[in-house]
Amino acid sequence: MLSERARGIKPSATLAIDTKAKELKAQGIDVVGFGAGEPDFDTPDNIKHAAIDAINRGFTKYMPVDGIPDLKDAIIEKFKRDNGIEYARDEIIVSVGAKHALFNIALAMVDPGDEVIIPTPYWVSYPEMFAVAGGKPVFVKTSEQDNFALKPEAVEKAITKKTKVLVINSPGNPSGAVYPRKVLEEIAEVVKKRNIFVVTDDIYEKLIYDGEKFFTIAQAKDMKPHTLLVHGVSKTYAMTGWRIGFTAGPKDIIKGMKNIQSQSTSNPTSIAMKASVEALKGPQDSVTKMVAEFDRRRKFIVEGLNRIDGIKCITPKGAFYAFPNVSALYGRKFKGKAIGDSFGFADYLLDHAKVALVPGAPFGAEEHVRLSYAISLEMIGKGLERIDQAVKMLE
Numbered sequence: 001m002l003s004e005r006a007r008g009i010k011p012s013a014t015l016a017i018d019t020k021a022k023e024l025k026a027q028g029i030d031v032v033g034f035g036a037g038e039p040d041f042d043t044p045d046n047i048k049h050a051a052i053d054a055i056n057r058g059f060t061k062y063m064p065v066d067g068i069p070d071l072k073d074a075i076i077e078k079f080k081r082d083n084g085i086e087y088a089r090d091e092i093i094v095s096v097g098a099k100h101a102l103f104n105i106a107l108a109m110v111d112p113g114d115e116v117i118i119p120t121p122y123w124v125s126y127p128e129m130f131a132v133a134g135g136k137p138v139f140v141k142t143s144e145q146d147n148f149a150l151k152p153e154a155v156e157k158a159i160t161k162k163t164k165v166l167v168i169n170s171p172g173n174p175s176g177a178v179y180p181r182k183v184l185e186e187i188a189e190v191v192k193k194r195n196i197f198v199v200t201d202d203i204y205e206k207l208i209y210d211g212e213k214f215f216t217i218a219q220a221k222d223m224k225p226h227t228l229l230v231h232g233v234s235k236t237y238a239m240t241g242w243r244i245g246f247t248a249g250p251k252d253i254i255k256g257m258k259n260i261q262s263q264s265t266s267n268p269t270s271i272a273m274k275a276s277v278e279a280l281k282g283p284q285d286s287v288t289k290m291v292a293e294f295d296r297r298r299k300f301i302v303e304g305l306n307r308i309d310g311i312k313c314i315t316p317k318g319a320f321y322a323f324p325n326v327s328a329l330y331g332r333k334f335k336g337k338a339i340g341d342s343f344g345f346a347d348y349l350l351d352h353a354k355v356a357l358v359p360g361a362p363f364g365a366e367e368h369v370r371l372s373y374a375i376s377l378e379m380i381g382k383g384l385e386r387i388d389q390a391v392k393m394l395e
């Protein structure tokens with residue numbers, strides 16, 4: 001019955017731990033959950049009111065497939081203001097979340113056999129999305145020493161005649177890595193020389209710390225025609241459930257995405273688009289407050305993790321994830337049974353410390369685990385205490 005495509009796609013490997021954590025919670029067991037990939041803050045009131053107002057005004061019909069003009073204009077304004085890049089309306093498409101935007105890109109750009117370079121560690125969905133389109137993921141490892149930023153020479157080495165796309169995600173999930181401007185400019189030179197495209201997923205742009213300056217590869221010299229820039233409101237404005245993401249790029253590719261979208265979802269939800277206009281154009285103080293709170297938690301969690309024997313965590317410069325190396329604990333035993341890998345460590349913590357975190361293997365980084373700090377300081381403290389105790393129980 002099932003197509004080869006459906007049989008080939010991997011279900012989210014991170015879901016198994018999540019399901020187990022939810023089962024424990026449902027039994028009334030107090031689990032500290034570091035799994036969340038979304039801000040724990042509520043969507044700001046001004047944004048909610050814009051949506052309520054849209055409903056009351058009957059803004060509830062079919063809309064242009066690629067987004068309403070006022071949202072496109074707000075997006076154009078955002079890219080000009082924040083990134084110094086000028087786009088026209090036909091270089092923008094609004095989709096049902098950044099995930100949908102990326103999926104459309106995969107379908108619009110990749111033919112069977114085309115190669116897609118994906119730096120490791122990667123967000124779990126990239127390889128699967130491009131594989132659905134028949135693309136072949138080519139993984140290029142990044143290292144902790146380079147703060148998980150891709151080396152330009154590694155990109156050059158990975159490019160073949162079949163390479164179509166390079167994926168960049170900065171700040172990155174799961175590592176929190178922020179690519180330095182210089183590195184991106186060097187990668188841009190390779191991309192132009194070898195005439196490939198970059199898909200840059202800038203969804204965490206605003207969640208950046210330590211005075212780091214955000215730079216997108218789309219800003220590098222002459223890179224606009226080579227770049228599909230993916231963004232959205234989910235993370236910046238605590239709007240994960242509203243499902244609005246967008247892409248800026250060359251108009252023939254945007255048109256291809258629009259055609260695909262016209263035969264699948266049609267327009268993104270009308271009222272969520274109106275809310276997103278307010279998010280992008282309205283007051284930004286809620287973003288500043290959220291980033292300050294994430295920053296407090298970031299410092300707290302990194303410090304706490306590094307105090308635990310066998311855990312090493314570099315300080316992430318962006319997003320809301322800590323990505324410690326826990327491989328020194330592999331081989332240590334609990335009641336005679338050794339922790340073998342990142343799944344083993346995550347399982348052990350869930351069973352014996354009632355702490356849920358995400359193993360690194362599904363992100364292509366077996367030595368690591370991912371902890372989201374989109375939970376309160378108090379919960380982070382409680383979770384760290386439990387991890388420390390559980391690690392002390394290992395022989």
Ligand SMILES: Cc1ncc(COP(=O)(O)O)c(C=O)c1O
Pocket residue numbers: 037096097098099100123169172173201203232233234240244245
């Ligand atoms: C790197 C990255 N890109 C895209 C997304 C998806 O964003 P959206 O909610 O807009 O679909 C996520 C969500 O976890 C993410 O981590």
